[in-house]
Amino acid sequence: MSRYRIPILVWCILLLNVPALGLSATYEVQRGDSLWEIARRFRTSVARIKKINGLKSPRIYPGQQLQVGEKIREFLLPNGPYYHTRPARDLQDTRDYAEGSSGTPARDFARARGLLASHRSELEVRFARIKGRKKPLRGWRIVIDPGHGGRDPGAIVSNRDGRDRGVHVVEDEYVYDIALRVFERLLLYGASVDLTVISPNHLRRDNTPASSTFVNEQNEVYNDPAMSRSSKNGSRPGSDNINRRVRISNAFFGGRSKTLFVSLHADNSPGRPKGPLVIYQKKGRRVDRASKKLAESLRRALDSPTVPAQMGGRNLAVLRGNRARAEVLVEIRNVAFVGDAWALRFHETREEDADRVVKGILDYVGE
Ligand SMILES: [Zn+2]
Numbered sequence: 001m002s003r004y005r006i007p008i009l010v011w012c013i014l015l016l017n018v019p020a021l022g023l024s025a026t027y028e029v030q031r032g033d034s035l036w037e038i039a040r041r042f043r044t045s046v047a048r049i050k051k052i053n054g055l056k057s058p059r060i061y062p063g064q065q066l067q068v069g070e071k072i073r074e075f076l077l078p079n080g081p082y083y084h085t086r087p088a089r090d091l092q093d094t095r096d097y098a099e100g101s102s103g104t105p106a107r108d109f110a111r112a113r114g115l116l117a118s119h120r121s122e123l124e125v126r127f128a129r130i131k132g133r134k135k136p137l138r139g140w141r142i143v144i145d146p147g148h149g150g151r152d153p154g155a156i157v158s159n160r161d162g163r164d165r166g167v168h169v170v171e172d173e174y175v176y177d178i179a180l181r182v183f184e185r186l187l188l189y190g191a192s193v194d195l196t197v198i199s200p201n202h203l204r205r206d207n208t209p210a211s212s213t214f215v216n217e218q219n220e221v222y223n224d225p226a227m228s229r230s231s232k233n234g235s236r237p238g239s240d241n242i243n244r245r246v247r248i249s250n251a252f253f254g255g256r257s258k259t260l261f262v263s264l265h266a267d268n269s270p271g272r273p274k275g276p277l278v279i280y281q282k283k284g285r286r287v288d289r290a291s292k293k294l295a296e297s298l299r300r301a302l303d304s305p306t307v308p309a310q311m312g313g314r315n316l317a318v319l320r321g322n323r324a325r326a327e328v329l330v331e332i333r334n335v336a337f338v339g340d341a342w343a344l345r346f347h348e349t350r351e352e353d354a355d356r357v358v359k360g361i362l363d364y365v366g367e
Contacts, residue, residue: 029061029066048367091211098218100219103219104232105221105230108221124187138191141192141260144262150238155335172216173216176197176220181351198220199219205347220237243317266334269336275305276302276332278295278298282310282311294364295308301360302353308328
């Protein structure tokens with residue numbers, strides 16, 4: 001039966017070889033290289049390369065050996081189907097297609113919590129076996145907020161699949177997948193991590209067959225028993241109760257100081273450039289320096305073409321009243337652009353997006 005698939009898959013994960021982590025990489029400068037290009041290639045910053053090599057100026061010469069920091073190795077978990085129950089369709093072929101839940105929010109909450117808890121403990125067992133594992137995020141509490149879910153699908157844009165059939169890309173399903181990949185990496189690096197919204201049905205997924213798209217499942221719940229106690233679907237996440245995400249986060253932070261909040265989105269913003277955008281906002285009338293710094297780290301790691309956007313203090317409810325040391329919203333892709341919506345559909349690019357978000361967090365904490 002399908003519900004026995006998860007433990008079997010997790011067992012397979014445990015048998016895999018684990019790559020060495022935290023190896024420092026060296027690069028030999030070639031004729032025509034610039035520090036900026038090298039930083040880009042190794043997903044780091046000019047400032048960081050200068051710092052670890054003790055460079056006073058950006059001048060480099062061919063043959064020079066540069067430390068380029070710790071390269072995040074590929075994260076070798078296989079992409080599961082990981083379903084409790086498969087969605088009824090493999091293709092979001094119309095904008096309005098959605099699948100509800102056969103359970104109540106209370107039942108979905110119990111199942112989602114169980115699914116995430118077993119995944120977390122399996123990962124912890126697996127990570128504990130990694131020799132020489134580094135935990136640069138030990139002592140940090142981090143909340144990853146999958147920006148939509150439940151009754152709120154976020155952006156839905158049309159796209160073509162490999163057979164030129166019309167498909168639709170639903171923001172909340174893809175962002176949830178990236179959030180889980182970020183969650184796993186942060187655990188690996190020793191952070192305490194939680195999610196604001198959880199799914200009763202699946203962990204992260206691949207796109208097999210390649211023609212499939214994730215369909216809009218409306219069964220996600222808030223990661224809080226009190227908020228998911230109701231038997232009514234109205235208690236599922238919606239666009240009208242964003243402040244609940246803030247309450248979940250603040251409860252998880254519990255007044256501690258080493259805390260971060262990252263809300264993940266892939267909105268449809270035709271007025272903005274292609275690619276990622278990081279957003280932070282003022283604390284009242286003042287610039288929030290910690291959030292600005294986190295936003296800048298993430299911008300470099302994501303290779304965003306746009307400087308982080310600073311919002312006024314009352315703009316985004318999910319950042320307002322959030323008691324994290326630094327809190328930001330990341331538009332990981334802009335699905336107004338066909339290429340960005342297309343990229344979201346592949347687990348390889350979502351894997352890379354997750355790597356980059358975690359790189360930005362590691363750089364912020366390390367500086
Ligand atoms: Zn969004």
